[in-house]
Amino acid sequence: MPQLTPLRPFACPLPALRPPRFSDCSRHLTLYALSAFAAALLPGLAAAELRAESVPGGVAEIAIAPSATARPEVRFGGRPVLLQQRPDGWYALVGLSLDTPVGEQRLDVGPEGGSRPLPFTVGAKAYPEQRLTIANRKMVTPDPADLTRIEAERDVQIAIRSRFRDVPVRRVDLSLPADGRLSSRFGLRRFFNGEARAPHTGLDVAVPPGTRVRAPADGIVSLVDDFYFNGKTVFVDHGQGFVSMVCHLEQADVEPGQAVRRGEVVGRSGSSGRATGPHLHWSVYLNGAAVDPALFIGPSTAR
Numbered sequence: 665m666p667q668l669t670p671l672r673p674f675a676c677p678l679p680a681l682r683p684p685r686f687s688d689c690s691r692h693l694t695l696y697a698l699s700a701f702a703a704a705l706l707p708g709l710a711a712a713e714l715r716a717e718s719v720p721g722g723v724a725e726i727a728i729a730p731s732a733t734a735r736p737e738v739r740f741g742g743r744p745v746l747l748q749q750r751p752d753g754w755y756a757l758v759g760l761s762l763d764t765p766v767g768e769q770r771l772d773v774g775p776e777g778g779s780r781p782l783p784f785t786v787g788a789k790a791y792p793e794q795r796l797t798i799a800n801r802k803m804v805t806p807d808p809a810d811l812t813r814i815e816a817e818r819d820v821q822i823a824i825r826s827r828f829r830d831v832p833v834r835r836v837d838l839s840l841p842a843d844g845r846l847s848s849r850f851g852l853r854r855f856f857n858g859e860a861r862a863p864h865t866g867l868d869v870a871v872p873p874g875t876r877v878r879a880p881a882d883g884i885v886s887l888v889d890d891f892y893f894n895g896k897t898v899f900v901d902h903g904q905g906f907v908s909m910v911c912h913l914e915q916a917d918v919e920p921g922q923a924v925r926r927g928e929v930v931g932r933s934g935s936s937g938r939a940t941g942p943h944l945h946w947s948v949y950l951n952g953a954a955v956d957p958a959l960f961i962g963p964s965t966a967r
Contacts (some may be wrong), residue, residue, distance in 0.1 A: 713837045714757065715959045719789035720766070721851045723955050724758040726784050728773060737779070739772045743951045744828050746904040748836065757836060759905075759950025760786060762851060762863055791851035791863065810892060817891045824887045824899050824907070826952040831903040838880035838960035839926055841910050842933060842944045844871035850956040865954035866909070866947035873914055873942040875933040879924040880908045880946070880960075888916045894945070895936025900924060907949040912939045 716725035729736050731753050738745050738756045746757045756771060766788045772779040806814060848868035879900055886907070887899040894911035898918060901907050914934025924930060935942045948957040 716757070717789070717956075717959060718760065718785060719787050720760055720764045721762045721789065721791070721954070721956050722760050723950060723959055724756075724760060724769075724784055724786070726756045726758065726771060726782065728754040728756050728771075728782070730754070736773055737775055739776075739779070740769075740951055743826070744905065745771070745951045746833055746836070746906050748833065757906075757950060758784075759953035759955045761953035761955075762791075762865065764953075789851075791853055794848060794852040794864065806892070814892050817889075817893075820887070820889070821891070821894075821899075821909075822952070825909070825949040825954075826905070827886065827901060827907075828905045828951075829884070829901050829903050833903045833906055835881065836906070836960065838908070838948065838957065839878065840869065840961055841877050841880050841908075841930075841946050842869050842871045842875050844869040844875070844944070846870075846958075847943060850958060866945045867957040869944040869946065871933045871942065871944055873932075873934050875944070876929045877910050877913065877931045877933055877944055879926055879928045879930050880948075881926045883908070883924060885918045885920055885922045885924060885930070888918060888920055891937060893938045895939065896931065896934065897937075898930045900930065905949070905951045909947040909949070911945045911947075912937050912943060 714723065714725065716723050718724040728738055728747070731749055731751060733754070735747060735749070736754055738747060740756075740758050745759075748755050748757065758771065760769075764786055766786050768783050769786050771782040771784065773782050774780055846867060847870040848864055850864060850867050852864040877898075881900075881902050883900040883902040885898060886901040888897070890896050891911070894909075896913035896916055897909060897911040898913065898916050899907060899909050910931065912933070912935055913931040914936065916931040918924060918930045933942060933944045939945075946957050948955055948960060
């Protein structure tokens with residue numbers, strides 16, 4: 665018997681894609697039952713849990729086309745986005761970087777040169793501040809020689825997290841890579857030794873050194889390296905521009921090109937790179953944008 669994947673609140677057939685009014689319910693009861701049956705038989709078409717938030721640092725979830733149509737082409741800012749086929753239609757999951765302007769944004773739907781704009785709205789979100797003291801001053805104000813290394817490493821990481829591996833993504837929920845208290849949240853405006861620095865583009869998990877760090881979902885290891893700020897780092901490509909990164913590791917236990925399954929150990933936690941102590945930093949990327957990992961884990965875990 666196939667395992668049931670939780671369904672989202674029922675939506676009416678496309679193109680409206682709106683929640684039913686009470687007067688619609690009897691008319692759509694049969695269709696709802698068929699949708700649930702289809703989800704049981706075709707778990708890849710069922711909607712996985714995602715707490716979508718169309719804000720800077722969030723994920724916009726946008727209905728694109730009826731499920732019966734061929735897979736559409738969809739881009740945001742010129743980049744392809746993750747698409748999921750569900751019983752009630754094709755949906756785009758769009759990563760919104762922290763510097764995404766608030767207001768109207770748009771997707772381009774269709775082939776290049778013949779696409780149509782699909783507008784959507786990005787709301788505002790305020791993130792709190794965090795002030796940290798770093799003993800190693802070079803981790804706050806690097807030497808000129810280190811800056812060359814940092815710039816080269818940044819280019820490598822941008823290329824890795826911007827790749828689009830065109831494979832089906834059956835689930836968009838993620839598992840927490842390590843069991844521990846969630847400490848520094850995503851989006852914090854950070855000050856190191858009183859100096860403003862880039863906001864926090866990940867979620868920190870407070871764990872002792874040597875804690876097993878697990879793959880948040882199935883994927884392919886796309887990079888293993890040791891960076892100036894991130895320390896020992898592992899990137900896992902989940903497909904269609906959906907990428908996880910874990911860093912500040914004590915050691916990595918996987919190699920580039922290796923296939924991993926959800927829950928498989930990819931390394932051990934540590935305090936390598938710029939870290940105030942042992943912990944795990946976890947970042948999630950969609951279409952190259954760093955987004956809040958807490959949106960992909962269960963609400964009880966994310967508290």
